[in-house]
Amino acid sequence: MTNARTEVAHFKLEITDRVATVRLDRPDRKNPLTFESYAELRDWFRDLHYADDVDVVIFASNGGNFSSGGDVHDIIGPLTRMNMKDLMRFTRMTGDLVKAIMHCGKPVIAAVDGICVGAGAIIAMASDMRIATPEAKTAFLFTRVGLAGCDMGACAILPRIIGQSRAAELLYTGRSMSAQEGENWGFYSRLVAAEGLTAQAQAMADRIKAGPNFAHMMTKTMLNQEWSMSIDQAIEAEAQAQAICMQTEDFKRAYDAFVAKEKPVFEGD
Numbered sequence: 001m002t003n004a005r006t007e008v009a010h011f012k013l014e015i016t017d018r019v020a021t022v023r024l025d026r027p028d029r030k031n032p033l034t035f036e037s038y039a040e041l042r043d044w045f046r047d048l049h050y051a052d053d054v055d056v057v058i059f060a061s062n063g064g065n066f067s068s069g070g071d072v073h074d075i076i077g078p079l080t081r082m083n084m085k086d087l088m089r090f091t092r093m094t095g096d097l098v099k100a101i102m103h104c105g106k107p108v109i110a111a112v113d114g115i116c117v118g119a120g121a122i123i124a125m126a127s128d129m130r131i132a133t134p135e136a137k138t139a140f141l142f143t144r145v146g147l148a149g150c151d152m153g154a155c156a157i158l159p160r161i162i163g164q165s166r167a168a169e170l171l172y173t174g175r176s177m178s179a180q181e182g183e184n185w186g187f188y189s190r191l192v193a194a195e196g197l198t199a200q201a202q203a204m205a206d207r208i209k210a211g212p213n214f215a216h217m218m219t220k221t222m223l224n225q226e227w228s229m230s231i232d233q234a235i236e237a238e239a240q241a242q243a244i245c246m247q248t249e250d251f252k253r254a255y256d257a258f259v260a261k262e263k264p265v266f267e268g269d
Contacts, residue, residue, distance in 0.1 A: 004051035005044060010037040012062065013044075018055040019205045020048075020106075027063025030115045032071035035078075035090075038097055038119075045100035055209040055216075055268070057106050058201045059127055061113035064194070069118020069141060076145065091151075094119065098152050101126040102224050105217045107208050111201035112136045113194055117176075122152040125161065128220060130187060131201060133194040136179040138187070144174040160227065162187050212250040213268035 004015060012023040022041070024031035033041075048054060070076060079087065101108055101123070110127035117139040124130050124138065132138075140158070142151045149155065149171030158167040162185040170177055182188040192200045208216065218241045226234040245251060250266045257264035 001052045002050045003053045005047055008040055008044060010034065010040045015054060018053060018209050019058060019202070020054045020056070021058045021060050023060045023062040024067050024120075025062060027065065029071070030065040030068035031062050031120070032068045032074070033119050034071050034074045038094055042093065042097040042100050045097070045104045048100075048104040048106060051106075054106060055213045056205040057104070057108045058111055058205055059108060059123060060111045060198065060201065064135075065114035066110070066112045066116035066136070067118075067120025067123065068115050069120045094122075094152050098122060098126045098157075102220075105220065107216055107220060109201050109204055109208075111197050112138070112188070113197055117141050119152065122154060125154065125157055125187075126152075128223070129189055129204065130182075131190050131192060131197070131204070132179050132182060132188045133197055134179045134191055135194060136182065136188070136191075137176045138179075138182055139174060139176040140170050141174045143172060149174075156227075161185075210266065212245070212248070212254070212266045214248055214250065215245045218245055 004020060006013060006015060010025075012021075012025045014021045022044075024033065024037065026032060048057070079090065082090070107129070108127040110124040110130040112124055112130060112132040114133070114135055114137065116124055116132075116136055118141045121138050121140050140149060140151070140154055142149050142154075154171060155167075158171065161167075162170075166185055169175070177185075177187065179188065179191055183191050190200075222234075222238060222241055226237065229237060249269045250264075253266060254264040
């Protein structure tokens with residue numbers, strides 16, 4: 001059995017009852033990312049794929065904000081002085097964080113309050129589910145600093161969530177998407193009052209972790225892989241996925257509970 005790494009230096013981490021809660025830890029500056037936090041988050045999410053003691057991740061806000069994105073002084077300044085090789089190393093690292101979140105094998109819930117911009121908006125975008133407070137302000141700011149909007153998978157993922165035209169508007173202009181727009185467009189599944197955000201995220205995590213977690217891993221895998229499949233390929237992939245899940249003990253537990261008119265208790269195997 002492999003447990004998730006608990007010793008981290010550049011973000012906050014709590015693991016309680018199979019739910020991991022991750023927070024960026026610079027609330028005085030609206031939780032920007034640094035070179036170190038990018039790399040450590042990437043490595044932690046990569047390793048999570050092999051962890052048996054975490055079923056769900058909540059990527060939470062801290063101090064009333066989610067994240068202000070890449071730190072202007074700690075990241076953007078140094079980037080202006082890097083050569084192409086080092087720039088490519090950095091941009092690939094940030095993209096690897098998105099891939100690590102998407103391939104970690106665990107459902108990830110983003111609980112967004114306040115500022116959620118730049119790379120912070122990307123982390124929310126890469127999560128499986130997103131809830132937010134009415135005060136949430138989400139923006140993909142890359143054009144505001146002279147860069148293309150196609151950062152960390154935004155041009156591939158965001159249109160699939162909110163539609164091509166809406167995504168293009170946000171990526172071209174860098175303007176803020178209000179929480180209400182985010183809910184109306186499907187970026188956020190629901191809005192909750194700030195004082196209830198943590199409880200709502202925890203309730204969602206508790207409901208998910210009570211389910212068949214091997215099957216949840218398969219669901220996440222299919223949600224990601226089927227983007228690049230034809231309908232025929234997707235149907236075949238899902239047939240294989242379900243056949244695998246039908247061999248699990250959780251499938252048998254569900255049947256036995258149904259026959260006994262009881263609620264199934266899943267154990268993830």
